Structure formats: C-alpha cells, structure tokens
Amino acid sequence: xxxxxxxxxxxxxxxxxxxxxxxxxxxxxxxxxxxxxxxxxxxxxxxxxxxxxxxxxxxxxxxxxxxxxxxxxxxxxxxxxxxxxxxxxxxxxxxxxxxxxxxxxxxxxxxxxxxxxxxxxxxxxxxxxxxxxxxxxxxxxxxxxxxxxxxxxxxxxxxxxxxxxxxxxxxxxxxxxxxxxxxxxxxxxxxxxxxxxxxxxxxxxxxxxxxxxxxxxxxxxxxxxxxxxxxxxxxxxxxxxxxxxxxxxxxxxxxxxxxxxxxxxxxxxxxxxxxxxxxxxxxxxxxxxxxxxxxxxxxxxxxxxxxxxxxxxxxxxxxxxxxxxxxx
Numbered sequence: 001x002x003x004x005x006x007x008x009x010x011x012x013x014x015x016x017x018x019x020x021x022x023x024x025x026x027x028x029x030x031x032x033x034x035x036x037x038x039x040x041x042x043x044x045x046x047x048x049x050x051x052x053x054x055x056x057x058x059x060x061x062x063x064x065x066x067x068x069x070x071x072x073x074x075x076x077x078x079x080x081x082x083x084x085x086x087x088x089x090x091x092x093x094x095x096x097x098x099x100x101x102x103x104x105x106x107x108x109x110x111x112x113x114x115x116x117x118x119x120x121x122x123x124x125x126x127x128x129x130x131x132x133x134x135x136x137x138x139x140x141x142x143x144x145x146x147x148x149x150x151x152x153x154x155x156x157x158x159x160x161x162x163x164x165x166x167x168x169x170x171x172x173x174x175x176x177x178x179x180x181x182x183x184x185x186x187x188x189x190x191x192x193x194x195x196x197x198x199x200x201x202x203x204x205x206x207x208x209x210x211x212x213x214x215x216x217x218x219x220x221x222x223x224x225x226x227x228x229x230x231x232x233x234x235x236x237x238x239x240x241x242x243x244x245x246x247x248x249x250x251x252x253x254x255x256x257x258x259x260x261x262x263x264x265x266x267x268x269x270x271x272x273x274x275x276x277x278x279x280x281x282x283x284x285x286x287x288x289x290x291x292x293x294x295x296x297x298x299x300x301x302x303x304x305x306x307x308x309x310x311x312x313x314x315x316x317x318x319x320x321x322x323x324x325x326x327x328x
Contacts, residue, residue, distance in 0.1 A: 002115050003102060003124025004142045008035065011130040018132040022139035028126060056080060061090045074100040080126050091117045102126050107134055108141040115142065146248040149309050151193065153290055154268040156304040162263035166216045167280045168230040170239065172251035175208045179244040179292040182211045183221040183309050190275035191221060192308040193242055193288040201283060212285045215263060215278040223250040244292040244307055264297055270310060
C-alpha cells in the first residue's frame with residue numbers, strides 16, 4: 001500500500017482538512033499543533049509526531065550528488081525527494097535501490113507516474129498543492145494503485161471433512177462484490193481466492209463485508225505484501241482484496257470473529273504442485289472460479305477449477321524470503 005502525504009506548509013486550513021478527510025497518512029507542516037487540532041493525523045514537522053531532519057529527510061535532486069544523499073538517508077528513514085525538472089530518471093535510479101523514497105508531486109498525473117515507475121513505484125508521494133480538488137483527485141488515484149497478483153487455475157483433487165476447529169471471519173469496513181475476496185493459504189507458496197459472503201442463500205442474508213477465511217493457522221495476504229496468520233488479524237489491519245482478474249484493492253478490518261466450527265480440507269494441484277486449504281464446512285464459504293463465479297465448499301468436487309496465487313520461497317514473520325522450504 002502506497003504512502004500518501006500532503007505538504008501543508010504553504011496552503012490553508014481547507015487543504016489540511018481535505019487531506020485528513022481523504023485519508024492522508026501524514027501532513028508535512030511547519031508546526032504540528034494547528035493540524036493536530038483539526039483531527040487525529042500524523043504530522044511531520046520540527047515538533048511533530050515524526051521529526052523533519054531526524055525521522056524523515058528531504059532532498060532536492062539536481063545531480064548525482066543529490067541521488068547519493070537520498071540513498072544514504074534512505075538506509076534508515078523515509079526521504080522526501082524533489083526533482084528540479086520532475087525527471088523520471090532520478091526516480092528510476094532511486095526506486096531500483098530503495099523502498100523508502102517519497103516523491104514530491106503536484107497533481108494526480110505526477111502521482112501515478114511516481115507510483116508506477118519501474119512497475120514497482122516509489123514508496124509513496126508527497127503532494128504539494130493549494131487546491132483541495134487536487135487533493136481529492138490524487139487521493140483517489142493513490143487508492144487504486146495496488147499490486148496486480150497473477151492468479152492461476154488450481155484443480156481440486158479432494159475434499160475431506162475434518163473435525164471441529166477454530167475458524168476466522170474477517171469483517172471489513174468495505175462492501176465487496178462477487179468475484180472479490182481474500183488470498184488465503186495453508187502454505188506460503190499457494191493462496192486460494194476465498195470470496196466474500198456476497199451471495200443470497202435460503203438460510204442467511206448476504207454479508208458482503210465478510211470473508212469466512214478459514215482456520216486460524218492459515219495465512220492471509222495483507223495490503224503491504226506481507227502475510228499474517230488469521231489468528232493474528234485485528235481491527236484496523238489493512239488486508240488485500242483481490243478480484244478474479246488479479247486486480248486488487250485495500251480494505252480495513254473492522255472486526256474479527258473466531259469461532260468453533262466444523263472444518264473441511266480442500267486439496268488442490270497446480271502445474272504438479274499440490275497444496276491445500278482448511279475452510280469451514282458451510283454453504284456460504286465459496287472459492288472463486290476463473291469466470292468470476294464462485295463455488296461453495298458444500299458442492300465442490302474433484303476436477304473443479306478455482307483461482308489461486310503461486311509464490312516461490314517461504315515467509316519469515318510474514319515477509320517473503322527466498323529459501324529452500326517444503327510445506328505440506
């Protein structure tokens with residue numbers, strides 16, 4: 001998830017209020033107190049929550065020396081980078097070597113350029129403007145720039161009833177749609193797309209904010225590309241929401257419910273690799289198919305095709321690492 005800061009050192013209260021309303025992660029200010037009075041927001045200032053020159057550095061790049069300074073600071077802190085002619089090349093050089101670069105931009109188009117340079121993009125942007133409408137436009141653009149996940153077809157090989165277990169429902173602060181859900185994995189190498197409870201059935205009303213995600217030990221893909229065990233997810237966390245086409249958005253967790261329920265083991269195979277996922281044995285639990293439809297675990301059968309994401313290596317405290325690992 002990309003960082004969205006707004007520089008309010010040369011604009012008025014209206015811009016600061018708009019930035020807070022649009023969910024800016026932080027305001028860059030000359031002093032903190034006037035902006036803390038507007039709402040609960042992180043302020044980057046000499047007297048702020050993050051201290052300019054200590055917790056965050058600023059560098060203006062007008063040559064190779066500026067790039068070197070930015071990379072030196074970025075070894076330890078985020079760096080707000082200004083380019084004198086808004087050239088893409090310095091950003092490419094920095095992005096290829098650091099994940100702590102925050103690019104100064106002046107509009108939504110520049111923001112999109114910075115956040116997608118070299119496909120990886122800067123860690124975030126710092127918007128400089130005196131136009132509240134530009135803050136709104138840029139915020140909307142930043143929110144839709146989330147990573148694309150290659151989803152591939154997995155073939156169901158077996159479905160086995162399990163015993164009672166602890167399963168986790170993740171209730172988000174967003175209304176999800178058919179074909180949308182979360183990437184859940186029994187292992188760090190294979191994640192299946194579990195759909196939100198968007199569909200009508202005779203027994204329970206739709207709950208499109210909810211994903212009945214599976215057993216407590218499973219991994220869930222978070223917005224920052226890391227994973228958490230389902231048992232670790234708490235209100236306020238940002239989870240990755242994926243669609244059948246591999247596009248993604250971010251949702252905030254509003255509530256987590258862990259309850260004892262009957263479980264089922266779903267075994268799948270993709271290109272010779274076997275994996276599995278433990279889910280609640282309930283009609284409302286559905287896995288997404290390549291056409292965007294979803295199939296319930298209650299009717300799932302060997303030979304069915306469902307969508308998932310493959311990854312190499314393993315996970316260390318939620319972070320993807322390249323290592324030799326075998327999980328079954």
